[in-house]
Amino acid sequence: MSGPVVLVTQYGAEEIAIEPAQVLRYLGMGGRQPDQQTSRMIEDCIGEFQKAAAYKVCWLTAEITVQQDGVDFGVFYAPGQSIVRSLKDCRRAIVFAATTGLQAEQQMKRQWVVSKAKAVVLDAVGTAAAEALCDRFCSDRQAELVEQRLRPRFSPGYGDLPLQLQKELLNCLDSHRKIGLFLSEGLLMTPQKSVSAIMGIGGQGCDALRHDCQNCEKRDCLFRL
Amino acid sequence: MTVKECIHNGIFYLDGGTGSSLQARGLQPGELPELWNLTHPEEIVALGRAYFEAGSHAICTNTFGANGLKFDGKEGRPTVEEIITAAVENAKEARRTAQGGRPDKFVTLDIGPLGRLLAPLGDLPFEQAVELFAQQVRAGAAAGADLILIETMNDSYETKAAVLAAKENSSLPILVSNVYDGDGKLMSGANPEAMVAMLEGLGVDAIGLNCSLGPRKMLELVPRFVNCMSVPLLVKPNAGLPRVEDGRTVYDLDAKTFGQVMKEIAAGGGCILGGCCGTTPEYIKELTAATAGMAANYPEAKTHRSVVSSYTHAVVFGQDPVLIGERINPTGKKRFKEALRAADIDYILNEGIGQQEKGMHVLDVNVGLPEIDEAEMLCRCVAGLQAVCDLPLQLDSTDPAAMEKAMRLYNGKPMVNSVNGKTESMEAVFPLVKKYGGLVVCLTLDENGIPTTAEGRLAIARRIAEKAAEYGIQPKDLIFDPLALTISSEADAALTTLQAIPAIKQELGACTSLGISNISFGLPNRDFVTAAFFTMALQQGLDAAIMNPYSAEVMKAYRSYMALTARDPNCQSYIDFAQSLTVQTAAAQPAAQGLQGAIIKGLSGEAACLAMQALQNTDPLELINSEIVPALDVVGQGFEKKTVFLPQLLMSAEAAKAAFEEVRKMMPATLNEGPAVVLATVKGDIHDIGKNIVKALLQNYGFGVIDLGKDVAPEAIVERVLAERVELVGLSALMTTTVPVMAETIAQLREKAPNTKVVVGGAVLTQEYADRIGADKYARNAMETVRYAQQILG
Structure with missing residues (x-):
């Protein structure tokens, strides 16, 4: 068979570090000092989330053709200038979907009933965990590359890359079978704490495995660190 | 031979992979394999023929994803009916043209997952899933399929939807196969015991596992199935684990080794065997060769295994006592009735989670109130509870329509509360139990009321069991409640019940359950009597009790009984329980900081306690205006000024809510809500x-x-x-x-x-x-x- 092969990579909780500072950031408290009660709650929620989480990534490496108005991945076509810019000069790209698992999702639902305060924190922990999972996955992929660098991950919905692309992207990864990641009719992912993205494999380029707030112009961002 | 006869006449061989084999024949990535039924029928026929010739009794139609979400007949896409009819024809053509192979050859309608997650976790409504599967089943049955394989399902709920569709739209035998991970769990969390409980309850013909794992890993899971199942076990592994070699997926097990491991699986209890991804006709040839001459090792029928299940696990009756929480019930509870009338589902869900934390194994769910639509409310509560709490539920309703809707929607095998010896009751409930599966509570009363003797109650139990048998329901799916009447009105009420327990168990070989609280009705400090009665009933062999988990006396009796009967290794559970009681007593004294302080600090327990104390000599409205609202304002303003953060704001909100709950209790009618x-x-x-x-x-x-x-x-x-x-x-x-x-x-x-x-x-x-x-x-x-x-x- 020719064409890209979908692989599944799993991580244990001990391999994914959820940083309290990131949790605070997603709570809209980035860079500020939480009180003792909140700090303890964050620690507790990280512990509980890690117990329920099942970190899985399904991914493929595609040969791509960057065209004027979009990028041809063979298995799908991604239209728009944003993706063209993101993948400029690349001939290959990694397409991936990462999830923290259905049990973690259920735990959050349960927490909503028991304590909304804790649920809000758990939700932020989930976001931080999904990002940490992507960071870990990307750095592992980067480590496999000898001379090339990975571009920052780019998701459907960013810039002018349509959210509609989620359908084809997750479909070609067979994400519901491979890692239990589903798409709703409204194009949202379940489990919610999941990420789908594309990363160019470029010659040179920015080494931005993690987003750095200091490089960003939007100074009134709620999530600025 | 018919398919069913053939399945019970020795090892039954299925085929190997379809998708991976079609890729080898040129199917392109992203191309829908089901379309090949129409565009490349010769390839589909050739593959099927090769499987028949390799020794398969039955081959699967190429219809894994042939559902209405993908094939809607719009914009040039074929319909489900077109795909499935062509696929069945292709399989029949393979059967006509196959040289040699088995004398009996069958065509299996293959049904895979829909690719969408069902509500409440996802957004596909359960009944819509049932209808999508029904469309496939109708098309397959009409085209002449001999049996149905529901496979590669990674969600128990979707599996149930598919099985219901198959049962309601055909009379074909149904084989069900799920995808387990290395730990023996579905993506949605169910283990083999839970799946077997649900699927045998639904009356399927075989249960098993496929895909994801290679045969060695599946071999490890085989005993878990064999130990709990009565129908034949189906095993359809991948050709080992996949890896990428030169841009191609290759599997690490060759056909010969595959056959050898499958031989071990057959010896361990696998009766219906085949292969999944990466396996080809060659693998099936090695499989049939390696197991030639072996007798099928059918599992022993588990005639005494009384079991219910949730979407994650099964609860078995007849071993350790099963505790059933009774708190989700409006009887005598003003606050609960208010919640029901206001459709305050969160309140009800909280009751569920609270009881789970108290150690209950099953939750009774009764939401019957004359002025509400019970069927609708019961379904909402069942769905809501199953989104946040993984305990099996006991559906409790006297309305057969509400019961049927809830049993249908329930994710697992429910406990059904209840049937009794009245003809009308049995005729309403038993057909539901037969169709949806369930462990049904049988009350030993009939048209003449409750007999005053143990013999009288046994006689009713006997009649119920006989009637159940007419419907094909075995004693293991009946659990008898010999009824506890209050001793304050009848002196020997407890003795009669206690005699009835062993009498029923011995004669009918079925389990027993009791609502234990009633025994002490009308007495002061009732819990003392209830707890003592509970211990006595357990000693008589009681298998389950519907009880109040917040009764410390009853929980003490249970923990002590477990330790005394060697069911609690090192008395560890007893010790933990006893120590937690001491801690609770110590923590009951609130720190002196006033109600306002408790709300501002977000201490719910203290806020409730202080509100309760204050209400002894403060008017409820006064307390709201002078304490609760000002405290909320302090926090609210802090949040606006960014000195208080969202989690703290919500903690205060919860503490205020806890205080409100106390205020509510003191209000004459419902607390008048604002606009x-x-x-x-x-x-x-x-x-x-x-x-x-x-x-x-x-x-x-x-x-x-x-x-x-x-x-x-x-x-x-x-x-x-x-x-x-x-x-x-x-x-x-x-x-x-x-x-x-x-x-x-x-x-x-x-x-x-x-x-x-x-x-x-x-x-x-x-x-x-x-x-x-x-x-x-x-x-x-x-x-x-x-x-x-x-x-x-x-």
Whole structure:
């Protein structure tokens, strides 16, 4: 068979570090000092989330053709200038979907009933965990590359890359079978704490495995660190 | 031979992989394999023929994803019926043209998952899933398939939907196969014991596992199935584990080794064997060669295994005593009735989670009130509970229509409460148990009432068991309740019940259960008597009790019984329990900081305790105005000034709510709620975190909240606003894609309810967006919504 092969990579909780500072950031408290009660709650929620989480990534490496108005991945076509810019000069790209698992999702639902305060924190922990999972996955992929660098991950919905692309992207990864990641009719992912993205494999380029707030112009961002 | 006879006449061989084999024949990535039934029938026939010639009794049609979500007949796409009819024809053609092979050859309608997650976790309604599968089943049966294989299912709920569709639309034998991970769990969390309980309850013909794992890993799971199942075990592994070699997927087991491991699986209890991804006709040839001459090792029928299940695990009766929490029941509970009338599902879900934390194994769910639609409420509660609590449920209703709806919707094998010796009752309940599966509580009473002797109750039990047998329901799916009547009106009531327990168990070989609380009705300090009776009943062999988990005396009796009967290794559970009681007593004294302080600090337990004390000599309304609201204001203002953060704000909200609950108890009627606000996350959006925060705060400030939930259509919002004459609507959206729906909702509101104000919020919204879609107010956070509500409705 020719064409890209979908692989599944799993991580244990001990391999994914959820940083309290990131949790605070997603709570809209980035860079500020939480009180003792909140700090303890964050620690507790990280512990509980890690117990329920099942970190899985399904991914493929595609040969791509960057065209004027979009990028041809063979298995799908991604239209728009944003993706063209993101993948400029690349001939290959990694397409991936990462999830923290259905049990973690259920735990959050349960927490909503028991304590909304804790649920809000758990939700932020989930976001931080999904990002940490992507960071870990990307750095592992980067480590496999000898001379090339990975571009920052780019998701459907960013810039002018349509959210509609989620359908084809997750479909070609067979994400519901491979890692239990589903798409709703409204194009949202379940489990919610999941990420789908594309990363160019470029010659040179920015080494931005993690987003750095200091490089960003939007100074009134709620999530600025 | 018929298929069923053949399945029970030795090892039954299925085929190997389809998708991976078609890729080898040129199927391109992204191309739908099912289309090949129409575009490359010769390849499909050739593959099927090769499997028959390799020794398969049955081959699967190439219809894994042939469902109405993919094949809708629109824009040039074929319909489900076209695909499936062609696929069955191809399989029949393979059978006609196969040289040699088995004398009996069968065509299996293959059904895979829909690719969408079912509600409540996902957004595909259960009945819609049933209908999608039904369409496949009807097409397959009409085209002449001999049996149905529901396979590669990674969610127990979707599996149930498919099985119901198969049962309701054909009389073909049904084989069911799920995908387990290395730990023996489905993606949705179910283990083999839970799946076997549910699927045998539904009456399928074989159960097993396929895909994801290679045969060695599956071999490890085989005993778990064999130990709990009565129907034949199906095993269809991958050709080992996949890896990439030169851009191709290759599997690490060759055909010969595959055959050898499958031989071990057959010896261990695998009766229906085949292969999944990576296996080819060559693998099936090696499989049949390696197992040639072996007798099928059918599992022993588990005639005494009484079991119920949730979407994660099974609970077995007849070993350790099973505790069934009785708190989800309005009888005698004013607050619970209020919650039911107000459709306050969260209150009910909290009762469920609380009982689980107290150690219950099963939860009884009774939501019958004369003035509410019981069927609708029972279904909402069952779905709600199954989203947050993984205990099996005991569905408790006297309304057969409500019972049927709930049994259908239930994810697992439920406990059914109840049937009795009246003909009318048995004729209503037993057909449901036969169709959906369940462990049914049988009350030993009939048209003549409750017999006063143990013999009389045994006689009714006997009649119930006989009637059940007529419906094909075995004694293992009956659990008899010999009824505990209060000793304050009948001196030997307890003795009669205690005699009936062993009598029923011995003669009928079935389990027993009791609602134990009733025994002490009318007595002071009832729990002492209830607890002693519980111990006595357990000693007589009682298998389950419906009980109050918050009764310390009853829990003490249970923990002590477990330790005394060597069911508690090292008395560890007893020790933990006893120590937790000591800690609770010590923590009962609130620190002296006043109700306001407790709310500001977000200490719910203390706030409730202090409110209760204050209410002894303070008017409830006075307490709200002088203590609770000022405390909330302090925190609310802190949040606005960014000195208090969201989690703290919500903790205070919870503490205030706990104080309110105490106030409620003192109010003569229901606490009059203020003017109502409708809240909803708009259609297409499933995020409700922001909306839920707003709801909590609005309730704190005394507003009535009509929460329509998430993914709500504009029409539904307008309808409620008109019906309840609501003056303020809050809409939430997280995604840019759903903002147009928000605009549409506002447009409809403007037209139908021009005086209603609309406040909008959510991650993507800005003042600019809000203005553009015509909202009255953009609220950046929950407090802003509260302030706006005060301004508009205050």
